[in-house]
Every structure is written in C-alpha cells, then in structure tokens.
Amino acid sequence: MSVSPPSLLSATPRRRYAIVGLGSRRVLYQDGIETTHAAWAELVAVCDANPGRLEHARQRSGKNGAPAPAGYLAADFDRMLRERRPDVVIVTTSDATHHDYLIRAMEAGCDVITEKPMTTDAEKCRQIVAAQRRTGRSCRVTFNYRYSPPRSQVKELLMNGEIGEVLSVDFHWLLNTHHGADYFRRWHAQKRHSGGLFVHKATHHFDLVNWWLGAVPRAVLATGRRSFYTPDMARRRGLGGPHQRCRTCPETARCSFFLDLESNPLLKALYLDHESHDGYWRDGCVFRPEIDIEDTLGALVTYDTGATLTYSLNAFSAWEGYTVAFNGTKGRLEHSVVESVYVDGRETVPGGESSGGDVKLRLVPLRGAGYDLEPWSAAGAHGGGDRLMLEDIFPPARPTDKYLRAADERAGVCSVMIGIAANHSLKTGARVELADLFGELPAPEYSPVPAPRAALPAPLRVG
Ligand SMILES: NC(=O)c1ccc[n+]([C@@H]2O[C@H](COP(=O)([O-])OP(=O)(O)OC[C@H]3O[C@@H](n4cnc5c(N)ncnc54)[C@H](O)[C@@H]3O)[C@@H](O)[C@H]2O)c1
Structure with missing residues (x-):
C-alpha cells in the first residue's frame, strides 16, 4: 500500500x-x-x-x-x-x-x-x-496485527482457498519474561483496568483468527491461572520479596526482573517524572500479591462455520512469538514467528523479525510434498504492521484493501467478546455462548454477510 x-x-x-x-x-x-x-x-x-x-x-x-x-x-x-x-x-x-x-x-x-x-x-x-x-x-x-505482512499473506493464502475450507486452527502465543513480565508491572495486572490477558492481549489473536477465517465466534471454554508471576515464585527464585516496586526494592541486584526507570530516558520522561500527579508506578513488582490476572491461558473457541480454535497464551516463555496452523479440507498451512521485543528501550531477544529467517510459512497439501513459502516482509514496529496501518488510516485517498484490514466496532466486539466470555468460563468452568453475554454478535466487515450497522443488538438472555 x-x-x-x-x-x-x-x-x-x-x-x-x-x-x-x-x-x-x-x-x-x-x-x-x-x-x-x-x-x-x-x-x-x-x-x-x-x-x-x-x-x-x-x-x-x-x-x-x-x-x-x-x-x-x-x-x-x-x-x-x-x-x-x-x-x-x-x-x-x-x-x-x-x-x-x-x-x-x-x-x-x-x-x-x-x-x-x-x-x-x-x-x-x-x-x-x-x-x-x-x-x-x-x-x-x-x-x-492484521497489517503485519506475513499475517496478511496468511489471509491471502486462505482467501485463495489454498488449503480449502478451514476446519480447525491451532494457535499458540508465547510472551517471554521481558515482554510478558511487563503486563504484571502496572494497570494491566488488574482485570478491572485491562480485562486480563484474555482481553488485553488475546484480543489481537482472536481478531486475527476471526479475520483469517472470515467467521463469527459462537462459544468458548477456557482454562487459566496465575502460575509464574506470584509471590511464591519470587521466593522460589531466592528472593525475600515480593516488594512493592523496583524503585524502592532492596533486592534489585538479585532480581532479573528489575526495571530501572531512572536510567531509561524514555520511561523516566513518560512515567517516573510524572508519578507525583497520579501515583502511576511503571515498575510495580511482578510478583506482588494483588495482581489478579492470569499468565497461563488456554481456550477452545467454536465458530459459526463449525471451525474450532485451540488457543494458548503463556506470559513467561523462553522465547517470544507464535505458532499457528490451519487444518483445511485440502491441506495444512503452518506459520510461525520468533519476534524481537521492545519493552524498556533496551531489551531485545535473540533472533526476531528484523533479523530475518525467523518467519516461517509452510503449506502441506493432503496429497503430495509440503513446501516452504517466502514470507512477505516490511520494516518497522510490530513487523511493519504499525506503519502500514497508519497509511491505511490517515491519507484521504486510500487504495481499496482486498484484505479488509480496516476494522470497525463489529470486529472489535467479535474479538473482545471471546476474551470476555473466556473470563466468564474461567469463573464457572463452563462453556460460554457469546450471545448469552452480548446478544447476537454483529457479523464484521470480512464476513460473507456483514451485519448492517443500523439495528441494535438483541436483548440479553442472561445478566
Ligand atoms: N496495538 C498495539 O500493539 C498496542 C500496543 C500498546 C498499547 N496498546 C493499547 O493502547 C492503549 C494505551 O496503552 P499505553 O501502553 O500507551 O498505556 P499507558 O499507561 O502508557 O498510557 C495510558 C495513558 O492514558 C492516561 N489515562 C488513563 N486513564 C485515563 C482517563 N480515564 N482519562 C484520561 N487519561 C487517562 C494515562 O495517564 C496515560 O497517560 C491501551 O488500550 C493498550 O491496550 C496497543
């Protein structure tokens, strides 16, 4: 574009x-x-x-x-x-x-x-x-995330019917202990502010699957717990804590999760210098007890097309990135990425999209040999996706996008409602129908029959 x-x-x-x-x-x-x-x-x-x-x-x-x-x-x-x-x-x-x-x-x-x-x-x-x-x-x-070139390429392959009708998807997202830990330092760590990682983070991933499949989610069964960023894990790592925050922590030399706001010009200028106004600490201890979000999540999602998604998100992985596989009536499409991560202005992990070679796409037909595809690429943050998205937002004259990457509130609902329903499922242990929480979901712009944007959602069936 x-x-x-x-x-x-x-x-x-x-x-x-x-x-x-x-x-x-x-x-x-x-x-x-x-x-x-x-x-x-x-x-x-x-x-x-x-x-x-x-x-x-x-x-x-x-x-x-x-x-x-x-x-x-x-x-x-x-x-x-x-x-x-x-x-x-x-x-x-x-x-x-x-x-x-x-x-x-x-x-x-x-x-x-x-x-x-x-x-x-x-x-x-x-x-x-x-x-x-x-x-x-x-x-x-x-x-x-839709604008990241290899993810658009997946859309292209699926739209072209390369693997036929997609019947199931396996999608596993890994956050490493640099990036993953960052969700446990500040407002993200409280569900009342962020909805937890099923909402805050997985909304990206659920949207990708919804958009890739051109399908509307119907029901979710979820599992999850906080298993790594816990007070007990601080002690298992030999710390006397947890403590309140890095800035006043007595164990910074021994904690590999120490975030030094003072020495990072960007974080200092944006957060540390202004915390007297609102008490917003950018460096809360990742092991503190009042955290109420999960770091280990799994979900089974069913779609209106009959397709199923098996999803996981772990926030304490040894590497950062994802694997996704689509099982279709004509074959299987596999895609994986090892990502670079930017958290405090200095941190990166080995490999990553910018180094090349860490993005893989492989197509395996039902009959015949599988083969690797050359991944599409672009420079910039979020795999080039941020820059491409801005080019799709600001200029008044924009070319038609055959991938329909510009999303409105219908796609916003469909992605976030999976995470919201997953949170309900975590509480009850039961499978949750999204319509029971929201009413009929509005079919987004990428659906075969998008919902008109004139009718209000149907009344709730449960409170
Ligand atoms: N698409 C992506 O890849 C991506 C990446 C990072 C963040 N985000 C999203 O961007 C948003 C901002 O994230 P961030 O990392 O910049 O957070 P942040 O905490 O750095 O910034 C949030 C700002 O909002 C202000 N704020 C909070 N509540 C407010 C209120 N009620 N009224 C007015 N101001 C208020 C805070 O003072 C702060 O300046 C979040 O929704 C986050 O999920 C998206």
Whole structure:
C-alpha cells in the first residue's frame, strides 16, 4: 500500500485530530499525524488525566516541527470537543476507560479511532455499538496485527482457498519474561483496568483468527491461572520479596526482573517524572500479591462455520512469538514467528523479525510434498504492521484493501467478546455462548454477510 502524493491532495482540508490518553502508545499516532501524514492531518488537541504527560505530548510536537496542540485535562474532555472541534478522536487511554471517550466523542459528532481492546466487558461493548448506531459515526478499532505482512499473506493464502475450507486452527502465543513480565508491572495486572490477558492481549489473536477465517465466534471454554508471576515464585527464585516496586526494592541486584526507570530516558520522561500527579508506578513488582490476572491461558473457541480454535497464551516463555496452523479440507498451512521485543528501550531477544529467517510459512497439501513459502516482509514496529496501518488510516485517498484490514466496532466486539466470555468460563468452568453475554454478535466487515450497522443488538438472555 502506498500513500497518495501530496500534489493530488493539496485541495483537501486537513482532518483535525485529538488524542486522549498520552502514554507510550500515543506516540505512534502523534508522530504519524505530525510527520509522515502532516499534509492531510493535524493534531489540534491532546487530553490526559495526568498534567505531566499532557505537557510531554505538547512538547513532542515541537520536536516533530508541528505547532503544540491545545492541552486539556480529562475533566475538560467535553470542553475540548466543543472548543477544538476535532473531526476524529483517537483513544489511547487504559483499556477499561475507552468506552467513555468513544461514546462521548461520537455523541459530539466526531469519528473515533480506538486502540485495542475496544473495551473490557460486555455491557461496555453494547454501549459502544449502540452509540455508533445512534450517531452513525465511524468507529475504528486499530488491529495493527492484521497489517503485519506475513499475517496478511496468511489471509491471502486462505482467501485463495489454498488449503480449502478451514476446519480447525491451532494457535499458540508465547510472551517471554521481558515482554510478558511487563503486563504484571502496572494497570494491566488488574482485570478491572485491562480485562486480563484474555482481553488485553488475546484480543489481537482472536481478531486475527476471526479475520483469517472470515467467521463469527459462537462459544468458548477456557482454562487459566496465575502460575509464574506470584509471590511464591519470587521466593522460589531466592528472593525475600515480593516488594512493592523496583524503585524502592532492596533486592534489585538479585532480581532479573528489575526495571530501572531512572536510567531509561524514555520511561523516566513518560512515567517516573510524572508519578507525583497520579501515583502511576511503571515498575510495580511482578510478583506482588494483588495482581489478579492470569499468565497461563488456554481456550477452545467454536465458530459459526463449525471451525474450532485451540488457543494458548503463556506470559513467561523462553522465547517470544507464535505458532499457528490451519487444518483445511485440502491441506495444512503452518506459520510461525520468533519476534524481537521492545519493552524498556533496551531489551531485545535473540533472533526476531528484523533479523530475518525467523518467519516461517509452510503449506502441506493432503496429497503430495509440503513446501516452504517466502514470507512477505516490511520494516518497522510490530513487523511493519504499525506503519502500514497508519497509511491505511490517515491519507484521504486510500487504495481499496482486498484484505479488509480496516476494522470497525463489529470486529472489535467479535474479538473482545471471546476474551470476555473466556473470563466468564474461567469463573464457572463452563462453556460460554457469546450471545448469552452480548446478544447476537454483529457479523464484521470480512464476513460473507456483514451485519448492517443500523439495528441494535438483541436483548440479553442472561445478566
Ligand atoms: N496495538 C498495539 O500493539 C498496542 C500496543 C500498546 C498499547 N496498546 C493499547 O493502547 C492503549 C494505551 O496503552 P499505553 O501502553 O500507551 O498505556 P499507558 O499507561 O502508557 O498510557 C495510558 C495513558 O492514558 C492516561 N489515562 C488513563 N486513564 C485515563 C482517563 N480515564 N482519562 C484520561 N487519561 C487517562 C494515562 O495517564 C496515560 O497517560 C491501551 O488500550 C493498550 O491496550 C496497543
């Protein structure tokens, strides 16, 4: 995909953007608007609960060579919409707060773009879908994983029917103890903020499978527990802890999970320097007792097509990446990636997408010899996916995407509801029908018959 040249677009007024939630993920959008896409986009306002990060974002505009956007504290979000009149609001706050800003922005006449997961529970999902249908505004969910070239290549192969009808999928995601541990340091470690890894992290993976198959999930049976990031594991590793946080920990020299905020300019400028405003610690002890999310997860998902997904997520693996295999009526498609990981500005793991050779694609027909395929590739974060996604968001003239990678709230619901239902299944031990929590799921844009975006979801069958 290529961005249209500015000459074609000189008469097009720039779209006015506001961003709410000014942590690390915001930087991707701010830099995209203020640099690569400045010909057709401008950042007119930024908003955050933390005045320090608000100022950090405004100063970054100067480094980008752009005028500083107007800054608003969270309590003034509605005033920001009135005064700055953005066309689009980008929501990059913590997960459980997305719905509030999405709904208020759509009600004020703005289009919205939200980071994944769209939200964290079924009721918030319903509220977002209802607001979209009431207002008719565009609600986009940024599933950047779809844009990673080898994952688009998998879509291409499946669309072309290379292995026939997909009957089952085996998908196993591994987070190593650099990246995986990071979900246990801050707000992600509490389900009330993140929905746990079934929602916060697996929303990417469930969306990929939904989109790859072009299918709508129906039911989930899940298992999971916190087995590694526990107080007991700290002791088994020879520590006297757990303690509260790395900054005040008496055992930093002996703990391989020590995160030094002071010596990392990025983390210091974004978090440490502003924690007096809100008590947001970026370096909570990964073994502390109050963590309530799982690190070891498994799920069986069934689809409207009859296909099944066997899924696992482990957050303490020796390497980072994934394996996925599709079993079809004409053969099997296998794909695996060993990823590089960026957590604190220094950490990487050996290998990784950037080093090449760690992305594999293999097609095995039912009859005849299997063969390896040359993986598609691109440079940049998240396997090149972030850059390609921005090129699909900001320019006014975009080529038609045959993979339909631009996702809206329907795909947001379908992915996040698997994780929400999985959390219910963890509590009850029972298989959970997604419709019992949400009502009939809206078939996303990639489905054979996408749901019209006019009808409200059916009433709940259970509370
Ligand atoms: N697609 C991806 O690959 C990807 C990667 C990282 C993060 N994310 C998502 O991006 C979002 C932000 O993640 P992050 O890592 O930047 O988190 P972060 O904690 O660094 O930043 C969140 C920001 O939101 C602010 N905030 C929190 N609650 C708020 C509220 N109610 N009102 C206003 N501001 C509030 C915080 O002060 C902070 O500045 C999350 O939803 C996360 O899941 C997606």
